[in-house]
Amino acid sequence: xxxxxxxxxxxxxxxxxxxxxxxxxxxxxxxxxxxxxxxxxxxxxxxxxxxxxxxxxxxxxxxxxxxxxxxxxxxxxxxxxxxxxxxxxxxxxxxxxxxxxxxxxxxxxxxxxxxxxxxxxxxxxxxxxxxxxxxxxxxxxxxxxxxxxxxxxxxxxxxxxxxxxxxxxxxxxxxxxxxxxxxxxxxxxxxxxxxxxxxxxxxxxxxxxxxxxxxxxxxxxxxxxxxxxxxxxxxxxxxxxxxxxxxxxxxxxxxxxxxxxxxxxxxxxxxxxxxxxxxxxxxxxxxxxxxxxxxxxxxxxxxxxxxxxxxxxxxxxxxxxxxxxxxx
Numbered sequence: 452x453x454x455x456x457x458x459x460x461x462x463x464x465x466x467x468x469x470x471x472x473x474x475x476x477x478x479x480x481x482x483x484x485x486x487x488x489x490x491x492x493x494x495x496x497x498x499x500x501x502x503x504x505x506x507x508x509x510x511x512x513x514x515x516x517x518x519x520x521x522x523x524x525x526x527x528x529x530x531x532x533x534x535x536x537x538x539x540x541x542x543x544x545x546x547x548x549x550x551x552x553x554x555x556x557x558x559x560x561x562x563x564x565x566x567x568x569x570x571x572x573x574x575x576x577x578x579x580x581x582x583x584x585x586x587x588x589x590x591x592x593x594x595x596x597x598x599x600x601x602x603x604x605x606x607x608x609x610x611x612x613x614x615x616x617x618x619x620x621x622x623x624x625x626x627x628x629x630x631x632x633x634x635x636x637x638x639x640x641x642x643x644x645x646x647x648x649x650x651x652x653x654x655x656x657x658x659x660x661x662x663x664x665x666x667x668x669x670x671x672x673x674x675x676x677x678x679x680x681x682x683x684x685x686x687x688x689x690x691x692x693x694x695x696x697x698x699x700x701x702x703x704x705x706x707x708x709x710x711x712x713x714x715x716x717x718x719x720x721x722x723x724x725x726x727x728x729x730x731x732x733x734x735x736x737x738x739x740x741x742x743x744x745x746x747x748x749x750x751x752x753x754x755x756x757x758x759x760x761x762x763x764x765x766x767x768x769x770x771x772x773x774x775x776x777x778x779x
Contacts, residue, residue: 472520473749474774476616477668477711477734479527480547480557481505484539488531497529498621499635503738507547511554513742517749520771521553522737523778525586526560528620534562537572545580556778558584558616561604564594570607577611583778584614589647593623597650609660614777616666619643644672648706649681653694658701664777665705666732669712675721678703707777709734710769714752716759728765732774 489495526540537560544557559576561569576582619640651657688694708722711734735745756766
């Protein structure tokens with residue numbers, strides 16, 4: 452009887468642990484080839500922030516300690532100029548996924564602004580490397596998401612019903628003094644993300660290629676504020692023939708949001724003014740934030756998703772179920 456009781460307790464503890472597991476949709480792989488290419492080109496500080504070292508063993512150790520079952524890897528900013536380096540990064544991520552089943556997934560980088568090369572890499576990554584999706588930068592050399600020349604790429608990703616993870620990159624050209632005063636990560640990254648998603652919405656990119664699913668980083672950036680403004684000004688802009696018809700429902704339906712960065716109950720409630728609970732995802736931003744800070748952040752999220760009555764029903768959805776449904 453005693454042994455049965457101990458077994459029952461062990462099973463209960465296992466169930467609790469499993470229920471606490473998370474899927475992290477916002478983490479970065481930083482390969483040696485990527486770092487070497489940036490050093491050769493003198494671009495290590497192009498984003499205004501030192502690029503950290505990445506070690507898969509350390510990443511797995513942090514995941515084990517915090518109850519993160521799976522991390523989705525994407526290539527960090529800035530964008531390599533070499534298609535060869537991008538291919539090496541994608542193959543390195545695919546290797547990690549294969550070596551650690553269930554622990555790593557990845558969304559492949561593309562060699563933009565060359566659209567034809569990007570299409571070839573997307574097909575190779577999705578069909579051969581079995582990438583779980585595609586990572587797109589907000590802009591590459593001034594080519595912003597939403598630009599007409601990117602429509603053929605979105606047509607291919609639409610056909611494959613691809614998951615797309617967005618990440619802000621340094622805008623250019625830009626006054627370098629402004630970036631010294633307020634580092635990119637503190638403000639401009641949010642503007643970049645909002646700008647890129649707004650561009651796609653204004654051209655109905657997401658409505659026209661509505662089989663894609665797009666993950667917006669950093670708690671939706673400024674979209675909870677900008678979307679209502681865009682909606683309110685659309686009739687004026689249409690009257691002046693500055694924009695056409697915008698299918699707001701269909702555009703917004705394709706958008707998902709990770710909670711990397713300054714998440715809080717208040718932020719989640721604000722995000723729910725433009726989306727639904729099944730479109731919110733946990734994200735860490737590993738390894739750009741110290742592991743102990745990320746651990747405390749995840750513990751804080753688990754706590755308020757347990758104690759806040761209006762958010763508690765969404766706890767398991769945000770921590771892992773929504774990601775499971777997104778990536779299937």
